[in-house]
Amino acid sequence: MKFLFASRVSNMPAFSVRSEDRRQRRESWISLAEELPAEELFPLSQLGEAAGTVFSAGPRVLQYGEVAGSLALREWLHTRWKQDQRLSVDPANILLTSGSQQTIDLLVRIYVNSGETVLVESPAPPGCLQVLHLQGARVIHVACDEQGMIPESLDEMIRLHRPKLLFVSPNFGNPTGRVWSLERRQAVLELCMQHELLIAEDDAYGDLHFGSEPVSSFRQRYPTLFKLDRDQGGNHVLYIGSFSKTIVPALRIGWAAGDDRLIQVMSAAKQTADWQSSTMNQAILLRLLQSQRFDWGSHITMLNREYDIRLKLMLELLKRPNWRGTEVEIPIGGMFLWAQLPDQLDGEALLSRALEKGVSFLPGARCYASGEGSSAIRLNFTHPGRDELLLGMNLISEVIAEMRQENS
Secondary structure, eight states: OOOOOOGGGGGOOOOOSTTSOGGGGSTTOEESSSOOOOGGGSOHHHHHHHHHHHHHTOGGGGSOOOTTOOHHHHHHHHHHHHHTTSOOOOGGGEEEESSHHHHHHHHHHHHOOTTOEEEEESSOOHHHHHHHHHHTOEEEEEOEETTEEOHHHHHHHHHHHOOSEEEEOTBTOTTTOOBOOHHHHHHHHHHHHHTTOEEEEEOTTTTOBOSSSOHHHHHHHSOOHHHHHHHTTOOOEEEEEESTTTSOGGGOOEEEEOOHHHHHHHHHHHHHHTSSOOHHHHHHHHHHHHOTTOOHHHHHHHHHHHHHHHHHHHHHHTTSGGGTTOEEEOOSBSSEEEEEOGGGOOHHHHHHHHHHHTEEOEEGGGGOSSSOOTTEEEEEOSSSOHHHHHHHHHHHHHHHHHHHHHHO
């Protein structure tokens, strides 16, 4: 039969590289493209023990639960956030979701009408762009530099386009890994408060901070927009996050924290989407977090130490001759390296050739709604092991050398 899809499906871009080539299914495939943590760093044994303990308590964990999610897990988040001075929010104002992607989807569904304008960073997370395009939003990029979003550009875009929503990731955002300065955070928040513009703040990568400074200290120096807003008695920020990047993605547990009215309407939308996120997974995660065999702080320190090593390896590989002329923004956290290719090479063309060699990455154009970024690429350094990272970067560099020779 002929399928007559809803008109909004035509707005849905195919940003995923997973469907690029069936050859990716082979075990030797190396992906520097996806937003994946390192599997060998998953707390497997502790998760297994947590699951065993949860199941031994009886079948209730397999029943339906609250739409808002486990109250005990929301209370753990509340306590943890207060401990690291990230923010203070009542557990009743937290909604547990099936990852930060669903959180963004729920917010856009209940807040953005088709044709309304949403402002995003330049560049922006491809998953966020997918949601916005599917909803029929008009997406406008706001200019950014190494310090974060440029307030003058934001002010201009607000006055020109009267947006409904602003999406930002001030801490190690996807795809650039930038950290906004405190001054930029304050200036952006002030503008949004002045214009009554809701901010969706994605902090999914905020705990992945490299270097000797403790994460808690970093959090104090670079407070979330949510905390800055709350400290002034405001309600202009919805705080979004996830355990996918710090524990394991398969648990599918994220959150939204914000004003009562936003959380209530998002909860109603969640009921229509999947009724609730998995009570079983939430119970397993909570048991893990409360276990004496698992320490959250030590786990985050271990992740950051290993990811820092992999980032430094990638940066060293970029010094090799074939990468000559590549410009990068060196992050101090997160999962990605944003690179401008030499000689204005096209990222999509480079990917097509790299796929033939068994390696992938994300072309930068997929992080824009406006056709920019053709000579940029995003490289994930957290998922591949050190040997895979070495081989993958060498394979990409071979393609760069071949394309340069052809263009000379």
